[in-house]
Amino acid sequence: MSTLPRVSRSLLRDAAYERIRHAIIDGSLAPGAPLRDADLAEELGLSRAPVRQALLRLAEDGLVVSKPQSYTRVAEFDADDVRDAVRLVRALHELAVREALPRLGPAQIAAMRAANERFAAAVGSGDVGAAIEADDELHDVPVRACGNRAVAATLGRYTPLLRRLEYARFSSLPAQRSVKRHNELVAALEAGDGATAARVTSTIWTDLEALLEDS
Incomplete structure (x- = not known):
């Protein structure tokens, strides 16, 4: 048996x-x-x-x-709900990169660079699913490294609302600019510059909120 x-x-x-x-x-x-x-x-x-x-x-x-x-x-798309989610997600990712900084090593930095390379390739080929998956992988590195389970759980709850927006309006996303922002974020983390890493992180999610305001 x-x-x-x-x-x-x-x-x-x-x-x-x-x-x-x-x-x-x-x-x-x-x-x-x-x-x-x-x-x-x-x-x-x-x-x-x-x-x-x-x-x-x-x-x-x-x-x-x-x-x-x-x-x-x-559920229908609700701009107010998404706007609230963007602002919460932005604040939590800023917290995550600050708390993760002392725990990030070469392997995590390399993983973020590799994820951004996949993101850039997916953007170039117009593969929405692969681009969003790579973007998630990049941002998940500091979230996992920071070790804050409340941050991870809350992001898991609210990030899908934002990904839904990105799928629906991928052609309007400043994706090439995001590649540059990701590189800036990785460089700041590698240099141990928490203030710059948090600022760049904030800008990444603010760009998404700006897309919502323009829609």
Whole structure:
């Protein structure tokens, strides 16, 4: 008899959550699209229970709206919510780079440079998903290094709202400028210049807020 452990319900719920969330962020599930647990369960090859749990969690994240016995659908884009999220995310990333600075070594600096190279290549080829993934990887380095779990958890909660904006308006993003900003950030961290690293970090996210103001 096989001794393989059974897949837990929590893993199924998490898998459903991650896949539905990504489809909302990248626009595969458009704003206002109805979300029927039976249809999603069939598409994902899961039972309805983990899908329902995932939808409840996505509602808490602000990506899904639901009215009992009436509807469940993808949340419409709300500029005020995104603006609030940008400002919170900016402040937390500034905190992360300051707290991470004493803990960053050559390996982390190299990882950030490599992520920015992937980001630049993805921008050049117009690969939105790869660009956003590389951008996440770059900024995750100081977040992980700072060791502040509250920062990491809060960023995990609110960053998807910003990534949704970036997917929808990638052609308007100052992406080439972001490549330069990333290089400035890495250089400041390598030099141990926390003040400059925090300033550049603030500018990176302020550029995104400016895009929102112009929309």
